[in-house]
Amino acid sequence: MTEEQKQKLEAQLWKIANELRGKMGADEFRDYILGFIFYKYLSEKQHLFANKLLETEKVKEYSLVKNKADLKAIQEESLENLGYFLRPDELFSAITEKGNIKIDEEDEDAEDNFIIPDLQAILSSIETSTMGNESEDDFNKLFEDIDLASTKLGRSPKARNILIAKVLKHLDEVDFRLDEIESDVLGDAYEYLIAQFASGAGKKAGEFYTPSQVSKILAKIVTLGKKKIKNAYDPACGSGSLLLRIGREVKVGEFYGQELNRTTYNLCRMNMILHDVHFSRFDIKQEDTLEEPQHLGKEFEAIVANPPFSAQWKGKDNPLNETDDRFSQYGALAPSSKADFAFVQHIIHQLADNGTGAVVLPHGVLFRGGAEGTIREYIIKEQNYLDAVIGLPPNIFYGTSIPACILVLKKCRKHDDNVLFIDASADFEKDGNKNKLTNDHVTKIVDAYEKRESVDKYAYAAPLSEIAENEYNLNIPRYVDTYESEGQVDLGTVARELANLEDAMAKTDKTIASFCKELGIEAPFGVKL
Structure with a gap:
């Protein structure tokens, strides 16, 4: 990825983060946007991993898998290798599609599907999927700071739903390039966002x-x-x-x-x-x-x-x-x-x-x-x-x-x-x-x-x-002397500068005195005439 592409991704994510800025403080909306980005990462990682497992199967696209035995096998492999598991209907793209929101829509009466309960259930499911596995401690209560019922996201459940759906829709359109083996684009962008939040917190x-x-x-x-x-x-x-x-x-x-x-x-x-x-x-x-x-x-x-x-x-x-x-x-x-x-x-x-x-x-x-x-x-x-x-x-x-x-x-x-x-x-x-x-x-x-x-x-x-x-x-x-000595002073030059200042002051005194005479007032006290 070029530096220009990296900067574009960072700008995209920061713009999306600002969807939430007007609703809460920097340290609060940080937890939401970074949490949503993390969920998208886990989802795309799961999607790519599952598709790799399906290369030799009839159904090669994970989002289309319905067979329970296939899902069970993918779950076991995912827990061992990724440490967590997401079903096809729990993927980031699936919940975004269900939200069905127009990202340029500002009217709270806009048609939408209510996804907050589903999203909350998915985040909880990610954590519970790890229970009993080596990764349990690493995922335990990982999303606890994402309170989807908070009034900071909107006064009403409908308003909160629209805001969340918009943010998810924006994120869904960002390419994290997880299929590029040598790329750590998302990691760099995540660090960038953390730095931006630190700057404002x-x-x-x-x-x-x-x-x-x-x-x-x-x-x-x-x-x-x-x-x-x-x-x-x-x-x-x-x-x-x-x-x-x-x-x-x-x-x-x-x-x-x-x-x-x-x-x-x-x-x-x-x-x-x-x-x-x-x-x-x-x-x-x-x-x-x-x-x-x-x-x-x-x-x-x-x-x-x-x-x-x-x-x-x-x-x-x-x-x-x-x-x-x-x-x-x-x-x-x-x-x-x-x-x-x-x-x-x-x-x-x-x-x-x-x-x-x-x-x-x-x-x-x-x-x-x-x-x-x-x-x-x-x-x-x-x-x-x-x-x-x-x-x-x-x-x-x-x-x-x-x-x-x-x-x-x-x-x-x-x-x-x-x-x-x-x-x-x-x-x-x-x-x-x-x-x-x-x-x-x-x-x-x-x-x-x-x-x-x-x-x-x-x-x-x-x-x-x-x-x-x-x-x-x-x-x-x-131990380290950083003292800078002052340069030598040329006393002759200083004396000449002082003499020139005296001449200039004398001329100014005469000018002031002449103005005062025309106005019929006394010259200021202390002026040498």
């Missing part, structure tokens, strides 16, 4: 999406020098964009993630499936990672995270944290008002010896004292797991304008006598009221990390002894 956006260029930096760093990895993990996975970005850099065996927000957790599972990650290759859980970790006992080759900045957690309020293997050895627990280092400790605990972790955090983790200072010193002095500190520009994240940094963590460090500091805070482009990183900025950061050389005003490999002298304060300006 304000503070809530940080809960589910990391800017794509930041994701790219993290993914490239944790996969540097590798073509494939055993597994990847994100303890605050949001919509799964960070994990999926790793999959673009290298071949990943399995994806693991945990997310607290239920709606975002559902979005992550949809995003995985939509990017053609087989249900057997991902394990996404919904729970508080710090209090109820779901993947303890596993070690991961690549860990990425963009946890909520300075989030609250139970800390000392939960006595179990003091004996938890993730936190107990550091001499202090992260403050209950700032869970940043608790996430770092969690990542270290689950990082494999051959693995790399990269986590986005607020700048405060670099220099705040107290318990955080104690933990920071232990990581550097006792464990020697901190590999690099990367300073990012301000105002590039959704929901906050504060500058952030990336901590890169390794248990078996090749360069174990220093920590690399990169100051990329000045490298960005304006993008409306936000800042953004370009591909060149990303490349510059990753290259600097890989080469690990000193670059004036940009990168410096600080010996551990120097960091100790600074009492384990990691504030980047202590």
Whole structure:
């Protein structure tokens, strides 16, 4: 698919999404449109898979299959390979046809067929079709955020039905190109929509999406020098964009993630499936990672995270944290008002010896004292797991304008006598009221990390002894000097400019005085005549 075709598809989907925009907020209509797109994807995937099975049969088109034995056989194959099953009458095209809506019709009295109960039943059927199968957890309550009875879709059932039918009709006319083996068109378009929703969702956006260029930096760093990895993990996975970005850099065996927000957790599972990650290759859980970790006992080759900045957690309020293997050895627990280092400790605990972790955090983790200072010193002095500190520009994240940094963590460090500091805070482009990183900025950061050389005003490999002298304060300006000296001042030129200004002021004074004389008034006080 060409870039022009890709952009056309993204524009089509965004236009369809705006069918719902006038009815509800960005974070609400996101759940509906992404849910409908996901249903269309599952439907078309089922249709293509079934038609492949029917190639040697008399009836070669799945939508025409009536024989119960044939349907049963297709169901068994579908559950084993796709993880779910849709009957021919449950396909997206079938329910759209039943809606029989004219997409340019605005009158609520337009003739239509009522499809809301059928659509709700189909979405429930997709979930229940997986019960008792390996894919059950991956599809359980996946569509629970799509409330087709919500008055936000329309005041009356008829109005809601017309709106839903129109959206489905629009989507039915979009070609997702699922039959193109090398194409991930829909996955790209889905990511585009998630980014657009994040842009308009304000503070809530940080809960589910990391800017794509930041994701790219993290993914490239944790996969540097590798073509494939055993597994990847994100303890605050949001919509799964960070994990999926790793999959673009290298071949990943399995994806693991945990997310607290239920709606975002559902979005992550949809995003995985939509990017053609087989249900057997991902394990996404919904729970508080710090209090109820779901993947303890596993070690991961690549860990990425963009946890909520300075989030609250139970800390000392939960006595179990003091004996938890993730936190107990550091001499202090992260403050209950700032869970940043608790996430770092969690990542270290689950990082494999051959693995790399990269986590986005607020700048405060670099220099705040107290318990955080104690933990920071232990990581550097006792464990020697901190590999690099990367300073990012301000105002590039959704929901906050504060500058952030990336901590890169390794248990078996090749360069174990220093920590690399990169100051990329000045490298960005304006993008409306936000800042953004370009591909060149990303490349510059990753290259600097890989080469690990000193670059004036940009990168410096600080010996551990120097960091100790600074009492384990990691504030980047202590190590990367970005001070720009002012140019020399030519005093002779300045003196001449001042003399010229004096002459100009004298001429102006005379002009003002002459005007005042003609008007018969006194010249302004303080004017030199």
